[in-house]
Amino acid sequence: MKKTVSLKDIAAKVGVSTALVSYVLNGKMEGRISKEVAARIKAVAKELNYSPNQIAKSLKTNRTHTLGLLLADIANPFSSQIARIVENEANKIGYTVIIGSSDEQVDKSRTLIELFLNRQVDGLILSLPDHSEEIVTDLKEREIPFVLLDRYFPEIPCNTVAVDNYAAAKIAVKHLLDNKKSKIGLINYDTSLAHLNERLRGAVDICQGNEMVGLVRLGHIQEDVEAALKSFLANNVEAIFFMSNLLAISGLKYLNKHQIAIPEQLAVIAFDKTDAFDLFYTTITYINQPLSELGAEAVNLLNESIKRKGINKTVYLKAELVKQNSTAT
Amino acid sequence: MKKTVSLKDIAAKVGVSTALVSYVLNGKMEGRISKEVAARIKAVAKELNYSPNQIAKSLKTNRTHTLGLLLADIANPFSSQIARIVENEANKIGYTVIIGSSDEQVDKSRTLIELFLNRQVDGLILSLPDHSEEIVTDLKEREIPFVLLDRYFPEIPCNTVAVDNYAAAKIAVKHLLDNKKSKIGLINYDTSLAHLNERLRGAVDICQGNEMVGLVRLGHIQEDVEAALKSFLANNVEAIFFMSNLLAISGLKYLNKHQIAIPEQLAVIAFDKTDAFDLFYTTITYINQPLSELGAEAVNLLNESIKRKGINKTVYLKAELVKQNSTAT
DNA sequence: TCGATTTGCTTAAACGTTTAAGCATTATTT
DNA sequence: AAATAATGCTTAAACGTTTAAGCAAATCGA
Numbered sequence: 001m002k003k004t005v006s007l008k009d010i011a012a013k014v015g016v017s018t019a020l021v022s023y024v025l026n027g028k029m030e031g032r033i034s035k036e037v038a039a040r041i042k043a044v045a046k047e048l049n050y051s052p053n054q055i056a057k058s059l060k061t062n063r064t065h066t067l068g069l070l071l072a073d074i075a076n077p078f079s080s081q082i083a084r085i086v087e088n089e090a091n092k093i094g095y096t097v098i099i100g101s102s103d104e105q106v107d108k109s110r111t112l113i114e115l116f117l118n119r120q121v122d123g124l125i126l127s128l129p130d131h132s133e134e135i136v137t138d139l140k141e142r143e144i145p146f147v148l149l150d151r152y153f154p155e156i157p158c159n160t161v162a163v164d165n166y167a168a169a170k171i172a173v174k175h176l177l178d179n180k181k182s183k184i185g186l187i188n189y190d191t192s193l194a195h196l197n198e199r200l201r202g203a204v205d206i207c208q209g210n211e212m213v214g215l216v217r218l219g220h221i222q223e224d225v226e227a228a229l230k231s232f233l234a235n236n237v238e239a240i241f242f243m244s245n246l247l248a249i250s251g252l253k254y255l256n257k258h259q260i261a262i263p264e265q266l267a268v269i270a271f272d273k274t275d276a277f278d279l280f281y282t283t284i285t286y287i288n289q290p291l292s293e294l295g296a297e298a299v300n301l302l303n304e305s306i307k308r309k310g311i312n313k314t315v316y317l318k319a320e321l322v323k324q325n326s327t328a329t
Numbered sequence: 330m331k332k333t334v335s336l337k338d339i340a341a342k343v344g345v346s347t348a349l350v351s352y353v354l355n356g357k358m359e360g361r362i363s364k365e366v367a368a369r370i371k372a373v374a375k376e377l378n379y380s381p382n383q384i385a386k387s388l389k390t391n392r393t394h395t396l397g398l399l400l401a402d403i404a405n406p407f408s409s410q411i412a413r414i415v416e417n418e419a420n421k422i423g424y425t426v427i428i429g430s431s432d433e434q435v436d437k438s439r440t441l442i443e444l445f446l447n448r449q450v451d452g453l454i455l456s457l458p459d460h461s462e463e464i465v466t467d468l469k470e471r472e473i474p475f476v477l478l479d480r481y482f483p484e485i486p487c488n489t490v491a492v493d494n495y496a497a498a499k500i501a502v503k504h505l506l507d508n509k510k511s512k513i514g515l516i517n518y519d520t521s522l523a524h525l526n527e528r529l530r531g532a533v534d535i536c537q538g539n540e541m542v543g544l545v546r547l548g549h550i551q552e553d554v555e556a557a558l559k560s561f562l563a564n565n566v567e568a569i570f571f572m573s574n575l576l577a578i579s580g581l582k583y584l585n586k587h588q589i590a591i592p593e594q595l596a597v598i599a600f601d602k603t604d605a606f607d608l609f610y611t612t613i614t615y616i617n618q619p620l621s622e623l624g625a626e627a628v629n630l631l632n633e634s635i636k637r638k639g640i641n642k643t644v645y646l647k648a649e650l651v652k653q654n655s656t657a658t
Numbered sequence: 659t660c661g662a663t664t665t666g667c668t669t670a671a672a673c674g675t676t677t678a679a680g681c682a683t684t685a686t687t688t
Numbered sequence: 689a690a691a692t693a694a695t696g697c698t699t700a701a702a703c704g705t706t707t708a709a710g711c712a713a714a715t716c717g718a
Contacts, residue, residue, distance in 0.1 A: 006674055017698050022676060032695060054447045055387045056674035059703045064384065066427075066448075074416075077604075080409040084430070087403075096448060098395075098427050101413070118383045119395075119425060253607050275406075276605035278582050335704055346668050351706060361665060385704035388673045 005048045013044050021045075025052070058120060066096045067302065068116030070109060072127045072151065074101035077274050078245055078289075079127070082149070085295030086125060093303060095122070104129040117144065123302045127151045130193050145305040149298045152314075154194055159305055160314040161298040165195050165271075168287050168319035169202030172241055172269050175285070175321055177206070179329045181239035181267050185232035187225065187251065188243040190217035199243045199271055218247070225250040233260070239267035239327070245274045252280055268326040283324035290317050334377045342373050350374075354381070387449060395425045396631065397445030399438060401456045401480065403430035406603050407574055407618075408456070411478070414624030415454060422632060424451070433458040446473065452631045456480045459522050474634040478627045481643075483523050488634055489643040490627040494524050494600075497616050497648035498531030501570055501598050504614070504650055506535070508658045510568035510596050514561035516554065516580065517572040519546035528572045528600055547576070554579040562589070568596035568656070574603045581609055597655040612653035619646050 007018040007025075014021070016037065023029045024041045044050075058064045067090050071079040079101070087097045098119065100112035106129055113135065116124060123145035128135060136156050139146050147159035176184055184207065188200050200215070207213050216228035229251055232240060242248035248270035255262060262268050262282050270277075270286040277284045297315050305311040336347040336354075343350070345366065352358045353370045373379075387393045398415050400408040408430070416426045427448065429441035435458055442464065445453060452474035457464060465485050468475050476488035505513055513536065517529055529544070536542050545557035558580055561569060571577035577599035584591060591597050591611050599606075599615040606613045626644050634640040 008674075018675080019677075019699080020697065023697095026676085028677090029696095032697085034696065037696080051443065051447055053388075053449065053674050055384055055393065055449050056703090057676080058384045059382075059388050059674080059705090060676045062703075074409070074413045077406075080403070080412075083409075083428075084403045087428070087430070096427055096444065098425055099412075099416070101416070114380065115425065118380055120382065120384050249604070249608070256608060256610065274605075275578070276603075276608045279578070279585060279605045279609040281585065281610045337704075347705080348669080348707075349667060352667095355706085357707090358666095361667085363666065366666080382704050385673090386706080388675090388704080389706045391673075 004053070005050045006053065007050075009048060010041060010044050010050055013048070014040050016041070025050075062120075064120045064122055065094055066098060066119065066121045067299075068113070068119075068121040068124045069097050069099045070112055070116075070124065070126045070128070071099065071101045072104055072129055074099070076246060077276075078150075078272055078291075081291050082127070082295055085292055086149075086299055089296045089299040093299070095299075095303075102129055106130075106132050106135070109135060113139070123147075123306045125149050125298050125302055130191050143309060145302060145309065147298050147302045147305065149294065150195060152194055157312055157314075159301050159312060161294055161301060162195060162316060163289050163294070163319045164316040165198035165319075166202040166205075168289075169199040169241075169243070169271065170206045171319075171321050172271065172287050173203045173206045175323070175327060176239045176241065176267060176269060179239075179267065179327055181327075183236060183238045184213050185228075185237040185240045186213060186215045186243065187228055187240060187247050188215065188217050189247070190219060196243060203241060203243075222250050222253070226254045229254050233266070237266070239269065242268070242270045245270060245272040248272075248284070248286075249274060249276055252277075252284070256280065262326050263328050267328075273322075282326055285324040285327040286322050287319050288322045289319045293317050333382070334379045335382065336379075338377060339370060339373050339379055342377070343369050345370070354379075391449075393449045393451055394423055395427060395448065395450045396628075397442070397448075397450040397453045398426050398428045399441055399445075399453065399455045399457070400428065400430045401433055401458055403428070405575060406605075407479075407601055407620075410620050411456070411624055414621055415478075415628055418625045418628040422628070424628075424632075431458055435459075435461050435464070439464060442468070452476075452635045454478050454627050454631055459520050472638060474631060474638070476627050476631045476634065478623065479524060481523055486641055486643075488630050488641060490623055490630060491524060491645060492618050492623070492648045493645040494527035494648075495531040495534075497618075498528040498570075498572070498600065499535045500648075500650050501600065501616050502532045502535045504652070504656060505568045505570065505596060505598060508568075508596065508656055510656075512565060512567045513542050514557075514566040514569045515542060515544045515572065516557055516569060516576050517544065517546050518576070519548060525572060532570060532572075551579050551582070555583045558583050562595070566595070568598065571597070571599045574599060574601040577601075577613070577615075578603060578605055581606075581613070585609065591655050592657050596657075602651075611655055614653040614656040615651050616648050617651045618648045622646050 007021045011018040011021045021041050024033060024038045025045060069086050073079055083099055090097045102109040109128055109132055126146055126148050127150045133153055136153055136158060140158055147161055149161050152160045152162050186203055189196055218224040225247060242251050260266050268284060270284055272289055273286040294317060301313060336350045340347040340350045350370050353362060353367045354374060396419050402408055412428055419426045431438040438457055438461055455475055455477050456479045462482055465482055465487060469487055476490055478490050481489045481491050515532055518525055547553040554576060571580050589595055597613060599613055601618050602615040623646060630642060
């Protein structure tokens with residue numbers, strides 16, 4: 001790379017001190033600097049195509065204007081959409097984002113967070129995997145600004161932005177009940193993650209006593225979903241509630257392959273959606289998560305906590321039902 | 330944030346100079362430092378939970394171990410997959426990646442690149458939009474290490490990693506011809522981007538003289554694709570070659586909605602794929618791009634150019650045909 | 659035994675900024 | 689006319705590292 005232009009070069013060319021150049025270029029000490037000199041400095045800066053070295057700036061100011069975003073799994077369209085939104089929102093207020101994916105592993109989460117901190121990010125936005133409580137308490141103790149996004153730990157009070165999963169799941173199941181589906185199969189992960197369990201709690205709560213609800217808790221593999229569906233179908237379940245987008249994709253693949261007629265033979269509803277739904281032979285009813293708001297809230301809350309330490313705020317956003325053909329009667 | 334631990338703190342506690350601490354912790358000057366002192370320094374570093382300030386390091390060494398990745402459109406699954414792979418490959422060899430999306434805009438590309446450079450990235454991986462030649466020549470002139478990925482400019486020699494689009498498109502159309510489809514509709518963007526035009530050139534070249542080929546060049550909107558398909562169908566086209574994954578998605582949505590029987594009524598082949606294909610009622614034949622190799626090659630080539638300036642290498646990778654049901658006879 | 663080498667460490671400058679403090683001028687007050 | 693204030697700039701230290709150069713003491717070779 002060619003020699004880069006620094007304050008010193010401008011100062012030398014104009015014949016002033018680097019301090020003055022810095023003041024002028026940052027618009028500080030306005031009114032204490034002569035118009036002419038200021039103009040000369042700006043002109044020379046432009047002429048030399050000066051661009052400040054953010055590294056040096058950061059070293060001095062202790063601010064990098066960089067955020068670390070830790071996703072649970074970048075391959076999940078939910079994650080990549082969130083990434084895109086967070087990045088945009090962050091850019092709007094002058095932050096760059098560096099992204100990492102833990103692939104649902106606690107160790108990898110820890111490593112990535114330390115990497116982010118090494119790079120002196122100003123704050124963190126985290127979607128953590130199962131069993132990451134220790135990470136959260138550790139960050140709190142170190143007084144590092146962060147906000148949990150989507151995944152949360154109700155027992156640890158800290159900045160959190162998430163969907164009200166309990167309410168949303170209730171809405172979903174209510175919709176099935178309204179459509180006279182009373183034998184409902186729930187498909188969820190076998191996890192202790194609060195957001196997923198809240199969905200479950202909501203679904204079960206609204207059914208209380210009246211309906212038959214089958215529940216299958218799974219690992220992350222296609223075969224598990226297939227086995228679950230097989231068993232539900234054998235038991236004449238009338239509707240399936242997929243409690244995540246990936247579960248829905250796996251399930252729909254199976255239902256597609258086995259020519260199950262949706263919604264005649266089986267109603268289907270999903271929590272969260274995917275572009276892939278568009279190519280299914282019928283439209284899928286789903287719970288729409290407010291991704292843009294989630295991202296925007298997270299960035300803004302983080303920005304606040306960076307500016308004034310010790311903020312502790314929890315934001316729950318409403319998700320809404322999108323009625324489509326897969327639950328039609 | 331609590332006061333962070335620096336070399337100075339360790340030096341003070343052990344009672345040596347910061348220089349010595351630096352040497353020990355970086356494993357330099359091995360053999361010139363007494364085992365005992367080295368051990369004490371390492372112990373204290375661990376005890377204080379020292380973690381080096383990369384910003385300071387970067388300022389001194391002029392290396393940030395950060396790469397800038399500019400994508401054409403992060404919403405495109407191709408981009409997000411590439412992002413994931415590049416990030417992984419980069420991490421393997423000690424780089425962090427910062428990502429930006431130009432949304433196909435030249436201005437935004439330029440802005441993001443300058444942002445990356447402000448942050449002193451060591452190098453750039455770029456998928457540029459149409460009409461970005463000037464950006465490329467500018468970077469060359471400034472001797473900034475970069476590699477073009479996926480999108481390339483044949484007339485400007487520079488580091489490039491891409492698929493051999495010409496050959497791949499030939500394979501795709503050959504497959505249609507082999508399956509006795511001779512009235513072929515090509516759907517492509519109206520663009521001057523070389524990678525898309527190479528696909529077109531390949532498709533046309535292999536048909537030479539024998540077959541009827543209809544071509545529609547589009548903007549980026551769903552309506553265009555629908556109109557194109559409508560017209561092709563009216564003209565009894567036997568097969569459609571969608572020259573990008575997004576075009577294929579738009580097209581399949583339409584074909585789905587209008588109950589066109591694939592492959593009986595119309596054969597379909599796509600360049601590049603999407604997870605969404607899995608939910609279509611039949612499996613889609615497509616050209617599979619070697620994403621992992623693309624990402625890995627790009628990162629490695631960039632790493633080489635960072636280490637020794639002036640490298641100029643072009644890598645074209647082979648894409649292969651994945652035969653599925655949508656082109657069956 | 660004495661000069662040369664090796665060993666084990668320190669000093670200090672540098673990277674490119676920011677910013678408090680200081681110092682001449684010039685302008686304003688009394 | 690002297691004291692005070694405002695203006696326009698500079699000096700220099702600092703941020704946390706790295707690293708060339710230097711220096712004293714211990715060890716070596718003859």
